[in-house]
Amino acid sequence: MSISLLTRKSFMLAALVTSAAVAKPDVSASQKAHDFHFIEAEHTSLSGAAQAAGTAVWIYGGAVTWDVITRGGDYRLFLRVRAGWSANHEGAVRNGTKYRVKVDGKPATLKLVADTVLYDSDESNWAWVESSIGQLNRGLHSIEFTADWPYGRWDAFILTTEKDYMPPTRGPFGKETTNDLTLLDDEQRKRFRGYTLWTAPIEENVPPNARPTGATHVDTVQVAACRNEHAAAVVNITNWLDVPLMLRVSRFDNAVPRAARLPQTHVTLRHAVALPAPRKDPLADALPAVDQAGVLVLLPHETHQIWAAIDTANLDAGDYATTLRISPLKAPPRCRAQQITVKVHVADVVIASDHPLDIFLCEYNSNHPGMSADLPSHFVNWYHNCLAPHPAAAETDFAAMDAQLKRELSYTGARSVFFEHWHFRGDDAWQNAKNRDAWVRGTRRWANHVHRELGLGYDEFSLHIYDEVSGTGIDDFIRAREIVREADPKVRVTMTLTSQITLKDVVRLQSAVDIWCPFMGLVNNSPEVLAALRETGKPIVPYRSAENKRFWPAQDYRLWSWQLYQERVDGMFIWTYLAGDAWQGRSWDGGMVFSGNGAIVPSRRWELLRMGLQDWLLLNKAARAGHEDAVNKTVRRVLASPTDATIMRQARQELVKLLAATSAETR
Incomplete structure (x- = not known):
């Protein structure tokens, strides 16, 4: 007999063992060609009311399933079962047994093996029953055991091609055999393992129906x-089973040298939640943290993505690692734990914590739990305040505005405020000459309070009174702008420009606008307008407006910073931070994040946007280190293939190597 054996202790640790030395029974040379498989009942897949008790399984009307991989041949099946009870020691195995078996769904007849009944007590009485299964092909087979007797018990099962094999009456019966996965084809291997771990580029959407190429782990x-x-790494898990698969995701760094382990606080495990998307595959964009237990449930034939967020702050240059362990909690026993090691190389190049660009998101005075940490960690430094009181109010109350201002200016890296109000847009009383002085005085009170009383420099705040003007709206804006100028000529005023803005419009607006916020489509497609904006010498902060950009490829968000670098503009303006209920997947939403229970839930797009801003810092660092020609060439190469993230990653690594070499030469 050819037997591959596994000890009970090793069986329990099989998730950690890919191969083991095996013990073989004392058999004759003529027997070694036989295929032999042995398993204790408690290590099969229990279902229904079946309950393990020691080494045996009480049936109680339930069932167990043994998934076994064979070399192929003519097989016999043996079951060690409870034989009877005190009044009838062989009542469950004589005259047709009370035990039932199906092999690959086909019933097989069982009979008592002569001279194997062993009665020690009502609780401990056993016998072997057998069935001639016949031919089984090489590969995976499923054997299901049931019984007509709820108080029956299964103890052990044997499958062999040896025609004259006789099981021993008493135990121990030796060591369990392991399944040889090399005997399976790709489809069988997937079914046997139950799930596959695979990876993909971080910018790719991985919907529930995504599949790996092949079944290789x-x-x-x-x-x-x-x-x-x-940075981040992704691990996709595909459930091949016809039933839900409950898994636990955890870090298992025992095999990683202590000095090379990524610290616990530097890795956050998240998972991508797929939500419906109009006319597209479900969008796995939301990235909530894996729960405290790390438990996930995958529906039948579903793929789910683990996002390992990595923070290299305070780490020295070098190589680090963490091992993610995926442990089945509710699955057939054949579905063992699998592991994947995330290896992180940290180059000796430091990315700045503060960003030279002005980074602004419309957040409309919101105060969501977690945003005070989330916004600064994504380089946001220009904050929204929409609480300026009405200029013509009889009594001016700055309390709400000040409270919002104090809160957001306390955020790490905050350096300026984007004041926005709708008073000029929503109340045309200012256009009546008799009301003008009141509007000027009210605007002056506001500017004096912000600059003199709160101490903000004129370069630390701006005012947005009109939005996306065109046509006659330009005239209204210019007249309203004169009120602000009369109130305080040093207050800077912003204006968002749509793609419809013409050169003539720019000429009309240039004396009224202090900070240009052109639509990104205008930046990309209207070089003559962009050139006119540059000629004014005023800051240019391109923006993404109220578009359905939630469904854009995540790669677009990383690419945006490369576009901004090429144009040498001054900032980034996004509408919006969190708008509406983004969890309603089909809803139109331009927000970057999702609301969570006590925390902000980032999106894949939000994480890629931050990576893009880090790329900008890398480009800027390389240019300042004397590599501007190489940087410009690299940017052109990346932007020439905007959908190819591989080119971007390669280009980025070239810059990292260049900077690392420069740093080494300097030292």
Whole structure:
């Protein structure tokens, strides 16, 4: 007999063992060609009311299933079962047994093996029953055991091609055999393992119907990062079973040298939640943190993505790793734990914590739990305040505005305020000459309060009174702007420009606007307008407006910073931070994040946007280190293939190597 054996202790640790030395029974040479499989009942897949008790399983009307991989041949099946009870020691195995078996769904007849009944007590009485299964092909087979007797018990099962084999009456029966996965084809291997771990580029959407190419398990994923940078690795899990699969995701770093382990606080495990999307595959964009237990449930034939967010802050340059362990909690026993190691190379290049660009998102005075940490961690430094009192109010109350201002200016890295109000747009009383002085005085009170009483420099705040003007709206804006100028000529005023803005409009607006916020489509497609804006010498902060950009490819968000670098503009303006209920997947929503229970839930787009801003810092660092020609060439190459994230990653790594080499030469 050819037997591959596994000890009970090793069986329990099988998720950690890919191969083991095996013990073989004392058999003759003529027997070694036989295929032999042995398993204790408690290590099969229990269902229904079946209950393990020691080494045996009480039936109680339930069932067990043994998934076994064979070399192929003519097989016999043996079951060690409870034989009877005190009044009838062989009542369950004589004259047709009370035990039932199906092999690959086909019933097989069982009979008592002569001279194997062993009665020690009502609780401990056993016999072997057998069935001639016949031919089984090479590969995976499923054997289901049931019984007509609820108080029956299963103890052990044997499957063999040896025609003259006789099981021993008493135990121990030796060591369990392991399944040889090399005997399976790809489809069988997927079914046997139950699930596959695979990876994909971080910018790719991975909907529930995504599938890996082949069934080969991926055991390593590589991440390249700089110091003081946010990076990520993704691990996709595909459930091949016809039933839900409950898993636990955890870090299992025992095999990683202590000095090379990523600190616990530097890795956050998240998972991508797929929501409906109009006319597209479900969008796995929301990235909530994995719960405290790390438990996930995958529906039958569903793919789910784990997002390992990595923060290299305070790490020295070098190689680090963490091992993610995926442990089935509710699955057939054949579905063992699998592991994948995330290897992180941290280059000796430091990414700045503060960003030279002005980064602004419309957040409309919101105060969501977690945003005070989330916004600064994504380089936001220009904050929204929409609480300026009405200029013509009889009594001016700045309390609400001040409270909002104090809160957001306390955020790490906050350096300026984007004041916005709708008073000029919503109340045309200012256009009546008799009301003008009141509007001027009210605006002056506001400017004096912000600058003199609160101490903000004129370069630390701006005012937005009209939005996306065109046609006669330009005239209204210019007249309203004169009121602001009369109130305080040093207050800077912003204006958002749509793609319909012409050169003539720019000429009309240039004396009224202090900060240009052109629509990104205008930046990309109207070089003559952009050139006219540059000629004014005023800051240019391109913006993404109220578009259905939630459904844009995540790669677009990383690419945006490369576009901004190429144009050498001064900032980034996004509508909006969190708008409406983004969890309603089909709803139109331009927001970047999702609301969570006590925290902000980032999106894949939000994380890619931050990576893009880190890329901008890298480009800027390389240019300032004397590599501007190489940087410009790299940017042109990346923007020439905007949908190819591989080119972007390669280009980025070239810059990292260039900077690392420069740093080494300097030292």
